[in-house]
Amino acid sequence: MSMEEPTFQGSIDLSFLNELDIDDYFKKTHPSNWHPMDYITARCAESLAPFMAGLEEIGKLRPPPSAFARRWTSFMKSEAGRLLEEKSLGLVAIRRNTELQTVQLTKMQVGFASSTFDPTTLKTGILPSFRRIYLRHPKRPGAEELSQDKSKDIKGKGVSKRQRADQGDMREATVTSAEDADPMDYDTIIPETTAIRHSSPAVDSTVYRCSTPPPTMPELGSGIVLEGSMFWDMIGMSSTWRIGDVNISSSFDRSKSSILKACPVMNLCKDNIADFCHNGELQDFMDDSGFFAALDALPALPDMPQDYQDMLDNLFQGEISLEKLSERIDDLMKVPNPVPALNRYLFTSFQPLRTAFMNTKTIDPDMNERQYFRDYVVELLRGALFVHGLPYIWGEIYVPAVSYRKTNDADASGRGKFADGVTETGGHQILLSESSKLHRVQASKDQDDKMKLKRMLRDLLNYTILEMIKNKEQVKPSLKVFGTRTFKDTTELIAMDYHGMYRTYCLGSFKVVSSSNNVRNLKECWEMCLRFSLDVKAQVTERSEMGALADKEVIKLTKAARKLLTHTSFTPPKASGQAPHSPSKQRAHPRR
Structure with a gap:
């Protein structure tokens, strides 16, 4: 039959x-x-x-x-x-x-x-x-x-x-x-005990067998989708990115394939991260129509309030020198208490430069990474964020998002779970920082820090989605996280969101004033940091205004969001004769 x-x-x-x-x-x-x-x-x-x-x-x-x-x-x-x-x-x-x-x-x-x-x-x-x-x-x-x-x-x-x-x-x-x-x-198969526990009615002794063709293993690497659109649709994130007639997502997929073919170890592409920052590898492979359309559509930093801009213009009007700038900044503190947060920020962030330039006129080139980051970058970032009521701590700061992903990744190492600076608000980390020395830095650190920070931001974005859903908070498509990356004297201000792919893009950058001869560049540093802090503050405010989720939605969305915190890179199989994974790292192996 x-x-x-x-x-x-x-x-x-x-x-x-x-x-x-x-x-x-x-x-x-x-x-x-x-x-x-x-x-x-x-x-x-x-x-x-x-x-x-x-x-x-x-x-x-x-x-x-x-x-x-x-x-x-x-x-x-x-x-x-x-x-x-x-x-x-x-x-x-x-x-x-x-x-x-x-x-x-x-x-x-x-x-x-x-x-x-x-x-x-x-x-x-x-x-x-x-x-x-x-x-x-x-x-x-x-x-x-x-x-x-x-x-x-x-x-x-x-x-x-x-x-x-x-x-x-x-x-x-x-x-x-x-x-x-x-x-x-x-x-x-050698039967050792009773053949079948449940007795069956007597049947005809005829045995029907299915012919077994020779096994042919399918190509399992084809057709794999790193992040399924169904997950992003469930949590309200866009799974595609189109600008007019240009499908940016499709253009990115094609360029990603080209990058992986040329350089199989390009982890950012494996992780579905589209790098639109300066000097990114994506620009060399992505077609011009898609790349420049994407750049034009990326968010930009907000403008500073007019009173902030007026104060900075007054500080730097006319010819400026270290002595004149010091006098004008001292005058900012000669106001009735309480001293405005902006005045205090300009004064405290200028103090390390005034001390350094008093004798040598330049920053010590042999200064270690910690001291350089603390005195000349942290003061700029922390003070600007504090102007808008946001905290910033520096040091070896633990990042739970990275730890969560690495715990569920059999091939993950113990590295990369700490950031050099963090802003946390509302129970969620929202800003991560990476730094380097001012001089004599190995070129490989530039690429290593770039990859580390962007993977950390990807983990942070996914982890924030999961934690917000667990806390019954709605997730809006405009959700994003921030980062800063300091390499030598340049600091990039970075944001990451999801719009058909993980988009990481540079909101702006500034150069640390390393000599008293270019003290005028300090105005650009303050402007960028203040505008960057405004963007972070706007994201914090938007999250606080999100509605609550029903219990039924929380259960459904938590399962979907948890999928995002696991390893999604497709790793090519190892050479023949080697097991795909080491038994010590893979709990699923039965005991040999």
């Missing part, structure tokens, strides 16, 4: 399959009458409601736990098992009326919204091996005798021939020795 092959629309989370340590866990923690298929059936119940009848059939065909453990261990040692574990691809076979019917169940990998695979390729590839993990023939008259005969053949390491009846026709099957036997083949 022919059966229609069942179909399934959607994605199933089968990550628990990789956590089954059958040989140890089930034997120690569960009674003898409890079977691994009970666990699999229960975990699949919610997502596989249309196929519960088929799963019940699997339960009737299950082997004893010991045989299940041996098959699972053998499978995970095979190439197909490592591929299943690496790509987290779960396939389940449903047996109905002694005919194997297959259903594709694509496990939604953490951080991946969808994986496009060809079902026909999968059936001839990993599926034939996977379905043999836990499926056995139905119990039938004479099954125990056949099992005993088969055990004798294997123990004797001989080759036997056994005739089987198939609707009047006689067929022969060969049983090989234990050393040469395929660990995934039905006939090489």
